[in-house]
Amino acid sequence: MxxxxxxxxxxxxxxxxxxxxxxxxxxxxxxxxxxxxxxxxxxxxxxxxxxxxxxxxxxxxxxxxxxxLTPLRLAILSSHTVDHLVPAIRVSGLGRRVALSVHVAPYGMYRQALLGEDPELAAFAPQLVLLALDARDAPIDLPLDSGEDAVEAAVQARTDELRTLWRRARARYGAQVVQQTLVAPDPLLFGSFEALVPAAPHSIIERLNTAIRAAAREEGVLLLDLAWQAARLGHGSGLADPVRWHQAKQLVSPVLAPLYGDLVARIAGAVAGTSRKCLVLDLDNTLWGGVIGDDGLDGIRLGQGNATGEAFLAFQRYAAALGKRGVILAVCSKNTEAVAVEVFEKHPEMALRRGDIACFVANWNDKAGNLRHIARTLNIGLDSLVFVDDNPAEREIIRRELPEVAVPEVTEDVSDYPAILGAAGYFEAAGFTADDAARARSYALNAERQAALEQATDITGYLRSLAMRMTARRVGPAELPRVTQLINKTNQFNLTTRRYTEADTARFAADPDTLLISVRLADRFGDNGLIAVLMARPDAALPPGELLIDTWLMSCRVLGRQVEEASLGVLLDHAARRGVKALVGEYRPTAKNGMVAQHYARLGFEPMPAPAGAEPDSLTMGATFWRYELRAAEAPAHYIEVEAA
Incomplete structure (x- = not known):
């Protein structure tokens, strides 16, 4: 394969x-x-x-x-041999921009590692724990004539055991847990009738996987859904090969190691915030067959009536579905813009419309330059882009000129494009919220805001015209998934780039001494959704009555709109009500957050020495510290109406 x-x-x-x-x-x-x-x-x-x-x-x-590369510590607790898979996991991590340190617990000792004492695992302090289990481990062995109730009770008992292990991993290490689903190891006993026999082996495994998925959703656990991969790959793929199992207890054969490693690494990337954000599409012979400038609106191949046109339509529908789940869509094409836009506006078979595209670039400039323009316009990094182009020469140029951009190797047949793009896992998610679904639309609205800015005669008039409304409040249970996602995905406007699991976030939100605040922004163009997270907490390195700003991050979509000033006002208000004397801001420089190096200086914070007892990581990273005395504080000026709670 x-x-x-x-x-x-x-x-x-x-x-x-x-x-x-x-x-x-x-x-x-x-x-x-x-x-x-x-x-x-x-x-x-x-x-x-x-x-x-x-x-x-x-x-x-x-x-x-x-x-x-983002460093991440991964512990694998398995019931099958995984040592031969570790190199592939680390190498795939490099491809996903994650520097993975991997610890493998002793074979078959996953229960002991989590329920007992494992000094090596404790010293490793994993940030991600993968429970890589197989169907032969603790199998549910019931008489074949057992009824639904007996099967349901056995499945429930096994799922409850897994919940206990998940919770223990979170409680001990604050780690994000990933559960591997189970692959049926043996042939069917009943043929197609197997699904109708509750206690048949495949029926039990299918029910158990369904229960695991439901429990994972409730517990905030991620899935490595190996069962779905097995169904997609088919027999002989290298999963659950009986020869490899009997020889070495390998559920995944060495042949399949590169793919398995990538499946793990893309989840690690999603947790670390390195998943891609934007799908950039070529037009001619990528979204439709033919060249619009030569063939005209009626001459391109798209839509029902012939196999080629239907294949292009299927790819468009897949791209549109990605847009609906929050992937930003953009266009980069060598074309005359008016001619290219006409297809989106007038062709009856287009699944994508102009309003779906957050940034539309069609000109005769080189595509590398245009991709840089798209990244700047959307305020995202080049390493957030995936570029799909049918032309192998263009693909090679972009790989050479912009190695940060992901460029999938597509075939000459557009029928393969959805499967290739889906298999690549560029947009692997570690959560999905209503804000995610609205993200693509918010980037499109930003283009309208940019147009309004270009028409404005002064920045003050522009900001007033936006009629911005901010809602800032302490984070509640409903916001935990999205807040955690932002903490782990935001790289540019992020003062410390600390990463936390959902369990960590929940603990901070419940702590009465910690201020964990979510910020939402709306304006006359629409709702930007959750755009900032601030966390201030007591710290052992600071005297009583002072709070460390542990986390301050913001979506780059709202840069230049005085959100920083309004957010500081909210933080000052909360702190003053608690009798806080001073706020201490920390800036940890990284390769991506240079844009906020002067953030605290711009807001009126004074530089200060590193506190005695500051975290070693802060000192290693060359962190700077900044102090803001509340007794001398004046509310920062801005043009945002703030509703704080």
């Missing part, structure tokens, strides 16, 4: 790996990161992992790689 088909092939990967061994450590690690972006097999993956070993262990070597 072809591994990682969305990645381009390297002409001579073996020679490149050999040459990389002779490089200096920093260059060797950078080359390992580059090679992780190519199609590879089990052996090649192992060689890339060995090239990357020094860099993964040394933050100084990692620091030279662009875009920056």
């Amino acid at each position: 072809e591994q990682l088909p969305w990645l381009p092939a390297q002409a001579d990967l073996g020679a490149a790996l050999g040459a990389a061994r002779r490089l200096e450590p920093a260059a060797r690690f950078a080359e390992a990161v580059r090679l992780a972006g190519f199609r590879r097999d089990f052996t090649q993956t192992g060689r890339i992992d060995r090239l990357a070993a020094d860099g993964l262990a040394d933050p100084a070597l990692r620091g030279g790689v662009s875009p920056a």
Whole structure:
């Protein structure tokens, strides 16, 4: 089976790996990161992992790689052998912009590791815990003639045990838990009748997976849904191969290691906030067949009536569905804009309309420059973009000029595009909320705001004309998933880039001494949704009566609208009511948050030395600290109507 088909092939990967061994450590690690972006097999993956070993262990070597890698500690607790999968997990992490440290608990000891004492796991302090279980572990073994009630009770008991393990992992380590679903290891006993026999092996496993999915949703646990992958890949894929199982207790064969590693790494990326945000689409022979400038509106192939036109329509529908779940859609095409826009506005078979596209760039400039323009316009990084283009030459140019941009390797048949884009997992999610669904529309509305700014004669008049309304309140249970998601995804306007699990966020929200505030913004164009999170808390390094601003992050969609000033006003109001004497802000510089280096200075904070007892991570990262005395505080000026609670 072809591994990682969305990645381009390297002409001579073996020679490149050999040459990389002779490089200096920093260059060797950078080359390992580059090679992780190519199609590879089990052996090649192992060689890339060995090239990357020094860099993964040394933050100084990692620091030279662009875009920056997010470090994450992953513990795997399994009932099947996984050691042979670890190199693939680490290498795929590089491709997902995550520097993964991996700890594997002793084989089959997952219960003991979580319910008993495991000093090595405790010392590792995992941020992500993967429970990689198989169907042969603690099987539900009932008589085949057992009824529904007996099967339901057995499934419930097993699910309750898993809930206990999940909760223990969260309580002990504050880790995000990932549960692997179960793959049926044996052939059907009853053929197609199996589903109608409650206690048949496949029926029980299917019911258990359904129960696990429901419980995971309730508990805030993520899924590595290996059962769905097994159904998609089919027999002989390398999952639950009886030969590998009997020889080495391997549920996943080495042949399938690169894909399994990527499935784990994309979840890690979603947790770390490195999933992509924006799908950029070429037009001619990508969204429709033919060239609109030559063939005209009636000559392009799109829609019902022929197989090619239906395939293009299917791809458009998939892109539209991604837009509905919150992926930003953009267009980058060598075309005359008016001619290209006409297709979106007038062709009756278009599934995508102009209003679905947050940034529409059609001109005769080079596409690398246009992709930079799209990223700037949307206020997102180039490493948030996925660019789909039918032209292999254009794909190669973008990979060379903009290595931060993901460029899937598509075939000549557009029928394959949805499957390739879906299999690539660029937009892997760690949650889904109403704000996510509205995100794409909010970016489109930003284009209207930008147009209003260009027409305004002065910035004051523009800000007044927006009629902005802010709602700021302490975070409640309903907002926990979205707040946690923002904490883990926001990289640019993020003063400290601290990452927290939903369990951590819930603990902060429940703490009466901690201020955890969510900020929403609406204006005359529409609702921007949840756009900022602030957290101020007591800290052992500070004297009583002072609060550390642990987290201050904001969506780049609302930059330049005085949200910072209004948010500080809310924070000052809450702090004053509690008798707080001073706020201490912390800025931890990263490769991505340079835009907020002067944030506290602009808001009137005074620089101060690092507090005695400040976190070692802060000192290592070169953090600066800033102080704001409440007795001398004046409410910051802004043009936002604030409703605080």
